[in-house]
Amino acid sequence: MHGASRRRIDVSDNPFLDALEKPRGVDGRAPDVFRAGGWVPMREYPDDETVDFAIVGTGAGGGTLACKLAEAGFRVVAFDAGAWWRPTEEFASDESHQQKLFWNDERICDGDDPLKLGSNNSGRAVGGSTVHFAMVSLRFRPEWFKARSLLGYGADWPIDWREMWSYYKQVEQALKIAGPVRYPWGPKRPRYPYRAHEVNAAGLVLARAAEAMGVAWAPTPLATVSAPREDAPPCVYRGFCVTGCATNAKQSALVTWIPRALAAGAEVRDLAMVGRIETGSDGRATGLHYHRGGKWRFQRARNVVVAGYAIETPRLLLNSASARHPDGLANSNGLVGRYLMVQTNHAAWGSMRDEIRWYKGPPSLALCEHWNYEDRGKDFFGGYSFMSQGPLPGAWAETQTGNRKLWGRALVDAMTDYNHQAGLKMVGETMPQADNRVTLADERDAYGLPVARVTWSMCDNDRRMVAHALRFMSDGLAAAGGSDIWCETDNTCHLNGTARMGSDPRESVVNADCRSWDIPNLWICDGSVFPTVGGVNPSLTIQALACRTADRIRVLAARNEL
DSSP states (O other): OOOOOOOOOOOTTSOOOOTTTSOSSOTTEEEOTTSTTOEEEOOOOOTTSOEEEEEEOOSTTHHHHHHHHHHTTOOEEEEOSSBOOOHHHHOOSOTTGGGGGBOOSOOEEESSSOOOOSTTTOBOBTTGGGGTSOOBOOOOOGGGGBIIIIISSSOBOSSOHHHHHHHHHHHHHHHTOBOOSSOSSSSOOOOOSBOOOOOOHHHHHHHHHHHHHTOOOEEOOBSBOSSOBTTBOOOOOOSOGGGOOSSSOBOOTTTTHHHHHHHTTOEEESSOEEEEEEEOTTSOEEEEEEEETTEEEEEEEEEEEEOSHHHHHHHHHHHTOOSSSTTOTTOTTSOTTBSOEEEEOOEEEEEOSSOOOTTSSOSOOEEEOHHHHOOTTOSSSSOEEEEEOOOOHHHHHHHHHHHSOOOHHHHHHHHHTGGGEEEEEEEEEOOOOTTSEEEEEEEEOTTSOEEEEEEOOOOHHHHHHHHHHHHHHHHHHHHTTOEEEEEEOSOEEEEEOSSOBOSOTTTOSBOTTSBBSSOTTEEEOSGGGOSOOTTSOSHHHHHHHHHHHHHHHHHHHHTTOO
């Protein structure tokens, strides 16, 4: 294993490079994400050297896996289409400026309920969407891993919940999750590594709502530290979490898994857009084509891992079709791109007599998972959680124009009441439907690659769940003292599915190890592999799966079964 010590490099003779224009991970160094203008050493691999693993994407799946594989002694190169930022000097308290973190390339969205893509569900930076995620770190309900067998809907995961919960514990320790001493739902679990954050006024509205409705609530387990952690200071509650944390209190892949991967000898290539996976005459992957520094290049690899998330992952697999794989890679059964699942993100909003100033602190400091664990009183399958909210002014204005159609004086009047607003917002489970899918469009992007066509429609079960949640949240908000209550009826968040895992190669794309059934040296390690999506944010589960996959790869390698 090739390590890289954490030492400062003198770069006084090098000009500052714009992260969006020129790659930073070059010449044996990478940005030091903890120090303005700083650098750390990074091992580099030639394109013609066959590395053990080429990983596409550096977010919750790819960044975690790159770290764990490098620490296991494998030669790893990870690719990201986005820039490599130093948060403490390059993240601004400015919603418009921080659009640089989102994947805003053209995608074509259709279906009965076309999705809105961008800031709420996809990232474009080293660290992926974790650079701007809301840090909510929740475990799946145990029964969800056998949703078909135990709850009567969806599909079963090929993994036991007890094994996944052991990996949840590992990730919670790695990220130093700040959470409550006792969590009200599900099996008992160990204490979170860091104390819970103090609940703000917006969270206390949720607490009053939950108590009035007779259900439990809790401070939200969050991936932002509540006390100092090495180079990371504790959260200062500046409220710009979903546009990038400028203090590094947020424990994103950018500041946790990626530095560990570099120290263990991995290489990360920023501004590197992967366009195609190459396969040989035997059908196995031989490497990947990527665009960087103004030209297309080819990296040889013994194994390729796709971790581009639920849209870019199937897009890459489908675009890598060959004579041996005419319908795209890992797609002999036609399931790549199918069973796209989002989570509903509808909300109830209202005005409060007292000042709330909901922007102070992380946006979701309190939550309720009652309807994830309670199956009585439902007219739908699946579940949902709901959380307190703290939208920034720009996002709140978009909510007014997009949902309430307020403009001009009506919009100005609504915005003047910003500090007296409160809201409850759901993260709801939608059903896996084969016709909700990602395909390739005729249109092409700046690299000449077909853009993704994303087709999504709600089913009747999804609509019943949303109606139930909006009634419950509205009643709770009113009981908490809210007035002028209205509902946001068109919003979705996290994307999952499109390369589902399973125990039957006829019904899934990868096995329990995230290994392709069709191509043994092709792996998929992100939210694409989810058979069901649950009613909680997916980032903790994605990272847990990545840790499990790394352990399985290490075992398989020891048996000469790679």
